[in-house]
Amino acid sequence: MEPDEKAFAEMVRRHRNLIWSICGSYRLSEAWTTEDAFHEVLCDLWRGFGSFGGRSTERTWVFRVATNTMISLTRRTSNRPSPRLTESQERAGVSDEYDNLTELIDTLPEPDRTIIKAHAQGFSYKETAQITGLTVAAVSVRLMRALRKLRKEYDK
Amino acid sequence: MKDKHDFDQQINAFGEKLKTTRYPYGEAELNREIRRAVWSTTPSSTAAAQKAHHRWWPYAAAAACVAALILPLGRWGHSTDGIRNVSIDGEQVYFACNSGCSPEETIETLKTLIR
Numbered sequence: 001m002e003p004d005e006k007a008f009a010e011m012v013r014r015h016r017n018l019i020w021s022i023c024g025s026y027r028l029s030e031a032w033t034t035e036d037a038f039h040e041v042l043c044d045l046w047r048g049f050g051s052f053g054g055r056s057t058e059r060t061w062v063f064r065v066a067t068n069t070m071i072s073l074t075r076r077t078s079n080r081p082s083p084r085l086t087e088s089q090e091r092a093g094v095s096d097e098y099d100n101l102t103e104l105i106d107t108l109p110e111p112d113r114t115i116i117k118a119h120a121q122g123f124s125y126k127e128t129a130q131i132t133g134l135t136v137a138a139v140s141v142r143l144m145r146a147l148r149k150l151r152k153e154y155d156k
Numbered sequence: 157m158k159d160k161h162d163f164d165q166q167i168n169a170f171g172e173k174l175k176t177t178r179y180p181y182g183e184a185e186l187n188r189e190i191r192r193a194v195w196s197t198t199p200s201s202t203a204a205a206q207k208a209h210h211r212w213w214p215y216a217a218a219a220a221c222v223a224a225l226i227l228p229l230g231r232w233g234h235s236t237d238g239i240r241n242v243s244i245d246g247e248q249v250y251f252a253c254n255s256g257c258s259p260e261e262t263i264e265t266l267k268t269l270i271r
């Protein structure tokens with residue numbers, strides 16, 4: 001294994017749970033499993049691995065790349081949400097109990113959806129700003145609005 | 157109307173669920189996935205595959221030979237009828253020809269010169 005590959009493999013091992021959780025939190029068409037999405041994310045991470053300059057933390061960079069891959073994959077593969085959860089999505093932790101909330105979050109436009117997911121994963125405003133390319137102030141305002149919108153829909 | 161704290165609890169539970177989600181497979185599967193991703197996106201492997209598929213160098217070598225043979229013909233000075241093209245091994249080869257010969261005659265000439 002080349003040195004770069006070894007470092008890459010170490011990085012993937014450190015963030016495998018985060019990557020898997022991001023893959024499982026998007027609704028893809030039935031033809032796509034979380035495993036397929038995981039592979040796509042690893043490919044994109046490897047493509048960008050050499051250019052990761054350390055301007056953000058590794059975890060933030062992984063989240064950004066994985067999220068961008070999933071957004072692109074969702075656009076490419078699915079015009080309609082999956083009517084039921086696949087086995088792999090259930091393994092990924094998306095259970096019926098949170099189904100409504102996941103569906104509601106999926107209705108949010110980008111970058112609000114990413115902001116909500118980053119917030120839920122515990123990223124700070126500054127880290128979320130690095131992920132989305134927005135300012136910290138814009139992240140803060142968008143998060144408040146997105147949460148308000150979600151709450152309104154949830155309470156209906 | 158749902159309980160006003162219900163939403164906050166759900167959001168928190170959603171975050172907890174995301175944070176506590178674990179990759180469900182073992183080290184061996186993960187290593188295999190990593191190798192598969194690296195192999196399928198490494199430019200050198202793609203380039204090697206393309207190079208093996210598109211063997212362009214025999215045509216370039218043939219074109220260089222033809223050019224080397226045509227240039228002296230041109231210098232011998234015959235009639236001037238410009239650019240010709242002939243088919244060698246299914247490839248169209250374009251060259252400057254001043255000999256006034258037909259393509260068939262030119263090929264025969266080239267073959268004689270090569271021999």
